[in-house]
Amino acid sequence: xxxxxxxxxxxxxxxxxxxxxxxxxxxxxxxxxxxxxxxxxxxxxxxxxxxxxxxxxxxxxxxxxxxxxxxxxxxxxxxxxxxxxxxxxxxxxxxxxxxxxxxxxxxxxxxxxxxxxxxxxxxxxxxxxxxxxxxxxxxxxxxxxxxxxxxxxxxxxxxxxxxxxxxxxxxxxxxxxxxxxxxxxxxxxxxxxxxxxxxxxxxxxxxxxxxxxxxxxxxxxxxxxxxxxxxxxxxxxxxxxxxxxxxxxxxxxxxxxxxxxxxxxxxxxxxxxxxxxxxxxxxxxxxxxxxxxxxxxxxxxxxxxxxxxxxxxxxxxxxxxxxxxxxxxxxxxxxxxxxxxxxxxxxxxxxxxxxxxxxxxxxxxxxxxxxxxxxxxxxxxxxxxxxxxxxxxxxxxxxxxxxxxxxxxxxxxxxxxxxxxxxxxxxxxxxxxxxxxxxxxxxxxxxxxxxxxxxxxxxxxxxxxxxxxxxxxxxxx
Ligand code: ADP
Ligand code: MG
Ligand code: ZN
Numbered sequence: 428x429x430x431x432x433x434x435x436x437x438x439x440x441x442x443x444x445x446x447x448x449x450x451x452x453x454x455x456x457x458x459x460x461x462x463x464x465x466x467x468x469x470x471x472x473x474x475x476x477x478x479x480x481x482x483x484x485x486x487x488x489x490x491x492x493x494x495x496x497x498x499x500x501x502x503x504x505x506x507x508x509x510x511x512x513x514x515x516x517x518x519x520x521x522x523x524x525x526x527x528x529x530x531x532x533x534x535x536x537x538x539x540x541x542x543x544x545x546x547x548x549x550x551x552x553x554x555x556x557x558x559x560x561x562x563x564x565x566x567x568x569x570x571x572x573x574x575x576x577x578x579x580x581x582x583x584x585x586x587x588x589x590x591x592x593x594x595x596x597x598x599x600x601x602x603x604x605x606x607x608x609x610x611x612x613x614x615x616x617x618x619x620x621x622x623x624x625x626x627x628x629x630x631x632x633x634x635x636x637x638x639x640x641x642x643x644x645x646x647x648x649x650x651x652x653x654x655x656x657x658x659x660x661x662x663x664x665x666x667x668x669x670x671x672x673x674x675x676x677x678x679x680x681x682x683x684x685x686x687x688x689x690x691x692x693x694x695x696x697x698x699x700x701x702x703x704x705x706x707x708x709x710x711x712x713x714x715x716x717x718x719x720x721x722x723x724x725x726x727x728x729x730x731x732x733x734x735x736x737x738x739x740x741x742x743x744x745x746x747x748x749x750x751x752x753x754x755x756x757x758x759x760x761x762x763x764x765x766x767x768x769x770x771x772x773x774x775x776x777x778x779x780x781x782x783x784x785x786x787x788x789x790x791x792x793x794x795x796x797x798x799x800x801x802x803x804x805x806x807x808x809x810x811x812x813x814x815x816x817x818x819x820x821x822x823x824x825x826x827x828x829x830x831x832x833x834x835x836x837x838x839x840x841x842x843x844x845x846x847x848x849x850x851x852x853x854x855x856x857x858x859x860x861x862x863x864x865x866x867x868x869x870x871x872x873x874x875x876x877x878x879x880x881x882x883x884x885x886x887x888x889x890x891x892x893x894x895x896x897x898x899x900x901x902x903x904x
Contacts, residue, residue, distance in 0.1 A: 428628055428629075428664070428665055429628070429629040429630075430626050430627070430628065430629060430657075430661045430664060430665070431587055431626065431627055431628070431629040431630075431631075432587055432588070432624055432625070432626050432653070432657045432660075432661075433584045433586075433587065433624065433625045433626070433627060433634055433635070433637075434584060434585075434586040434587065434591075434592055434622065434623065434624050434653060435546075435581075435582050435583060435584035435585070435586070435622075435623045435624075435637075436580075436581075436582050436586070436592070436595070436596075436620055436621070436622055436623070436649075437579060437580070437581050437582075437620070437621040437622075437623070438579065438580040438581075438582075438596075438599065438618065438619075438620055439553075439577050439578075439579050439618070439619040439620070439621075440577065440578050440579075440580065440603055440608065440609045440611065440617060440618050440619075441454075441553060441575055441576070441577055441609055441615075441616065441617045441618075442482050442485050442486075442575075442576040442577065442578055442608060442609055443485075443607065443608065443609050443610050444479055444481045444482050444485065444576050445481070446479060446481075447467075447468055447479065447552070447574035447575055447576065448476075448478070448479050448482055448519070448550070448551075448552040448553075448574050448575065448576040448577075449467055449468070449476030449477060449478065449479065449519065449552065449574060449704075450465050450467035450468050450476070450477070450574060451465070452464060452465050452467075452468055452574065454575050454576075456615045457615075458571055460558070460567070460569035460570075460571060461568075461569060461570055461571060462571065463571045464570045464571065464573070467574070468570060468573045468574035469514055469570060469573075470513075470514030470515030470516070470573075475703055476519065476701075476703055476704055478503075478704060478707065479576060482550060482576035483526070483550065483707065483709075484717060485576075485578070485607075485608045486526045486527070486548065486550050486578055487526065487527075487709065487713070487714060487717050488606050488607075488608060488717050488720065488721065489527075489548060489578055489580070489603065489606065489608045490526060490527030490530065490548050491714070491717060491718055491721055492602050492605075492606050492608075492721060492724060493527070493530040493531070493532055493545050493548065493580070493602070494530040494531050494532075494545070495527030495528055495529060495530030495545055495547075495548055496527060496528050496529050496530070497526065497527050497709060497714055498524050498525065498526060498527065498528065498709070499708065499709055500524060500706050500707070500708055500709075501521065501524050501525065501526045501706065501707050501709060502521065502523065502524045502700055502701070502704075502706040502707070503519050503520065503521055503550075503700070503701040503704045504519075504520055504521060504522040504523055504698045504699060504700055504701055505517040505518075505519060505520075505697075505698065505699055505700075505701050506518045506519075506520045506522065506551075506696045506698055507696055507697045507698075508694060508696060510554070511555075511557055511566070511568050512554045512555035512556060512557050512568055512570070512573065513554045513555070513573070514555070514570065514573065518551060518552060518554065519551060519552050519701055519704070520549060520550075520551035520552075520579075521549035521550055521551065522549075522698045523698070523700075524706075525547040525548060525549035525550075526548055526549055526550055526709075527545075527547065527548040527549075528545075528546070528547045528548075529544070529545070529546075529547075530544070530545035530548070531543065531544045531545055532545065532582075532595065532598060532599055532602070533598075533726060534594045534595055534597070534598035534599075534726065535594060535598075535726065536588075536590050536591055536594045537590070540726075541591060541594070541595075542585070543582050543583070543585040543586060543591075543595050544582065544583040544585055545580060545581070545582055545583070546581040546582060546583050547581050548578060548579070548580050548581070549578070549579050549581075550576065550577070550578060550579075551576075551577045551578075551579060552573070552574045552575065552576065552577060553572050553573065553574065553575040553576075553577050554572065554573055555568055555569055555570035555571070555572050555573035556568070556569045556570075556571075556572050572616075578608065578609075580599070582595075584623065584625070584634065584637075589650055589653065589654065592622075592649065592650065592653060593646065593650060596620075596646050596649065597646075598725065598726065600618060601725045601747075601748070601750075602724055602725065603618075604750060605722055605724055605725055605750050606721060606722060606724075613644070613645050613646075616644060618644075619643065619644050620643040620644075620648075620649045621639055621640065621641050621643065622639070622640045622643055622649050622652060622653055622656075623637045623638070623639050623640075624637065624638055624640070624653055624656050624657060624660070625637040625638065625660070625670070626657060626660040626661050626664055626670070627664075628664070635660070635664075635670060636670050636671060636672040636690075637672060638656055638660065638670075638672070638673055638674070638675055639673075639674045639675070640652045640653070640656060640674075640675050640676075640677050640684060641674060641675070641676055641677070641687065642676050642677050643677055648677055648679055651677075651679075651682060652677040652684060655677075655682065655683065655684055656675070656684060659684075671689055671690070672689070672690040673686055673687070673688065673689045673690060674686075674687045674688050674689075674693075675687055722750075725747045725748075725750075725753075726747075728747050728753060729743045729744060729747040730743075732746060732747065732753070732756075736760065736766035736770070737766065737767070738766065738770055742770050742774065745774055746770065746773065746774075751787060751788050751789060752773065752788065755773070755788050755795055756769060756770065756773055758795035758799075759773075759795045759798050759799045759802070761795075761799075762795065762796060762799035762800070762803075763798075763799035763800075763802045763803050763806070765802065765806055768802055768805065768806060769798075769799075769802060772798070772802060772819075776816050776819050777793070777798070777819065780793075780819065780820065780823050784823065791823055792822060792823060792824075792825070792826030793819075793822055793823055793826075797822055797828065797829055798819075798822075800828075800829050800830065801815060801818055801819060801822070801829040802815075804829065804830075804833065808840060808842060808889055809833075809839060809840055810833055810838050810839065810840050811838075811840055811886060811887065811888075811889070811890065813886060814833070814836070814838040814840075814886055814887070817836075817838075818832050818833060818836075818838065837885070837887070838886075838887060839887065840887050840888070840889050841884050841887045841888045841889065842889045842892060844892065844896065847880070847884070847888050847889070847892050847893055847896050848896055848900070850880050850883040850884055850888065850893075851880055851893065851896050851897050851900050852900060853883060854876055854879040854880045854883060854897075855876070855900060855901070857879070858875075858876060858879060861875050861876050861879075862876075862901065865901060873897070873901075876897060876901075877890070877893055877894060877897060880893045880897065881893065
C-alpha cells in the first residue's frame with residue numbers, strides 16, 4: 428500500500444521588537460534571569476496591557492509578505508491555562524479574529540515551484556521559561572521571555588514530503604529575515620514549530636486523524652519527528668490498526684515521540700475576548716504605508732538574478748540565501764559590472780574568509796567598494812588571482828584600501844613581454860633536465876617550468892603570458 432503523509436505546520440516566531448508585546452520591558456536575549464520584567468509581564472493584579480504598535484506593524488508586514496488578507500478589525504483573546512511560566516494564568520492571543528487569513532507561500536522544491544496555503548497569522552505573547560538544572564530536585568522560572576511578541580503562522584495541511592517541509596521552512600525563515608520580522612536565530616528560540624501530521628492511502632481524498640507534535644525547536648527536529656511519526660502511523664495503517672488523534676512530545680535525545688494527551692483530554696482554554704484591550708482597527712493607509720516598505724522577496728530576487736546577471740540557479744540561490752550577501756553582490760556589481768567574476772569571488776574566497784572568521788559581511792572590514800576595486804584590478808590583469816586572494820585576506824585583516832596593499836606588497840602584475848622573456852630564459856637555463864623531459868613528452872615538466880618562472884617573478888608575472896612565451900622559447904630549443 429502506498430502511503431501519503433499530510434503535513435501542516437504551526438510556526439511561532441519571536442518578533443524583533445525592542446520591547447515586549449504589552450509592556451515596555453526589553454526583549455534582549457541572554458540577560459540575567461528576571462531582570463527584564465515589570466508588573467504587566469509578571470502578571471500582577473490590576474495592571475493594564477498596552478499593545479506594542481511595532482509588533483502589530485510587523486504582523487501586518489508579515490501578512491502582506493505571505494499574501495494574507497488583513498482583517499480590518501482584529502481583536503485579542505484570552506487563552507486560559509495554568510503553568511508556572513505563565514504567571515497571569517492566561518496568554519493573550521488571537522483566536523477568533525486573527526490579524527491575517529488566507530495567504531500562501533511559494534517556494535522551490537527541486538525544479539518545481541510549490542505553494543503552501545496559510546490558514547491564519549495571529550499575534551500573541553511568549554511565555555516564560557522553566558529552567559530545570561541538572562541534579563536539582565526543583566525548577567526555576569525565568570520570566571524575561573514572558574510577554575515577548577510572537578507571531579503564529581498556521582498553514583493548511585498542504586505538504587506531503589520531507590523535501591517540501593524542509594524547503595517551506597527555509598523559504599519562510601528567509602522571508603521573515605528579509606522583511607525584518609524576526610532574526611530567526613534558532614539557537615535563541617526565535618523559531619519554534621508544531622508539526623501536524625496524518626497519513627492516508629495514496630489517492631484517498633479524506634484526511635486521517637492528525638497527530639500534533641510539540642516541542643520542535645529546529646528544522647532538524649521537525650524533520651526527524653515527522654519521519655518518525657509518518658513511519659509509526661504508516662505501519663499502523665498498513666496493519667489495519669486505528670490511529671488516534673493526539674498530541675505527542677518529541678524527545679530529541681531519544682529520537683522518539685511520546686503521547687502527551689489524546690483528543691478526549693484536550694485542554695479547554697475557555698477563550699474569551701480580552702477585556703483590557705480594545706479591538707484594533709487597521710486602516711487602509713497604514714496597510715499601504717507598510718506595503719511600501721516590503722523589500723523584494725527571496726524567490727523573486729533569485730529569478731531576477733538569473734535573468735539580469737545570467738547567474739545559474741545554484742549561484743542565484745546561494746546569493747539570495749542571505750539577504751546581506753545578495754545586497755552586497757548587487758552593490759559590487761554596480762561598481763564593477765562583471766557579475767560572473769563577482770559571484771565567483773563571493774562564493775569562493777569571500778565566503779571562505781567569512782566562515783573562517785565567523786563574521787557576517789557587515790561585521791567585517793570589507794566593503795562593496797573595496798571588493799569592486801580589487802576585482803577591477805583582477806579584470807585588468809593588474810594583479811594575479813593568487814595575489815588578489817592574499818589582498819582580500821589583508822583587507823579582512825586591516826581594512827586597508829586594495830590599491831595600497833598591492834602597492835605596498837609589490838603585487839602589481841608583470842605583463843611586460845620583455846621582462847617575462849628574461850625570466851623565461853633564466854628558468855630554461857637553470858633547468859636543463861626539465862627541458863629534456865619536455866622534449867621527451869613529459870607534460871608535468873612544462874607546469875614545473877611555469878612554476879619556476881612565477882617564482883622568479885615573485886608571483887607577479889601574468890600566468891597566461893608566461894605560458895605563451897615559454898611555449899615560444901621552448902620551440903626555439
Ligand atoms: P486544532 O483545532 O487542533 O488546532 P486545526 O484545524 O486548527 O487544528 O489545525 C492545526 C494544524 O493542523 C494546521 O496547521 C493544519 O494544517 C493541520 N491539520 C489539520 N488537520 C490535519 C490533518 N488531518 N492532517 C495533517 N495536518 C492537519
Ligand atoms: Mg492548534
Ligand atoms: Zn514587562
